[in-house]
Amino acid sequence: MIKIDDKLIEHLSKLSRLTFDESEKLKSDLQKIIDYFEILSEVDTESIEPMYTPIEEPCKLRELEPRVNENVEGIIENFPEKEGRLIKVPSIYG
Numbered sequence: 634m635i636k637i638d639d640k641l642i643e644h645l646s647k648l649s650r651l652t653f654d655e656s657e658k659l660k661s662d663l664q665k666i667i668d669y670f671e672i673l674s675e676v677d678t679e680s681i682e683p684m685y686t687p688i689e690e691p692c693k694l695r696e697l698e699p700r701v702n703e704n705v706e707g708i709i710e711n712f713p714e715k716e717g718r719l720i721k722v723p724s725i726y727g
Contacts, residue, residue: 634667634671635667636664637660637663637664637667638660639656639660642656642659642660
C-alpha cells in the first residue's frame with residue numbers, strides 16, 4: 634500500500650513545478666484516491682474480457698463528398714496575413 638507523506642508531496646511538487654498551499658488536504662485527497670484503487674485491485678477480473686471502448690455500436694461516419702466553396706475570395710480576405718492568395722504563417726525554423 635502506498636502511503637502519501639510530506640516527502641512524496643515535496644517530490645510531486647518538484648516534478649510538477651507547482652507549489653501546494655494546502656498540502657494536508659492534498660495528502661488526504663491523494664490517500665483517498667490510492668485507497669480507492671486498492672479496493673479496485675481486489676476485484677476479480679480474470680473472467681472478464683477487456684473492453685477497448687465503452688461504446689457498443691461502431692461510429693457511423695458520413696459519406697465523403699467533395700464540395701466546392703463558392704466564397705474563396707471572401708475566405709482569402711479574412712486571412713490575417715497573406716502573400717497573394719497564400720496564407721502567411723510564422724516560420725517554424727526561426
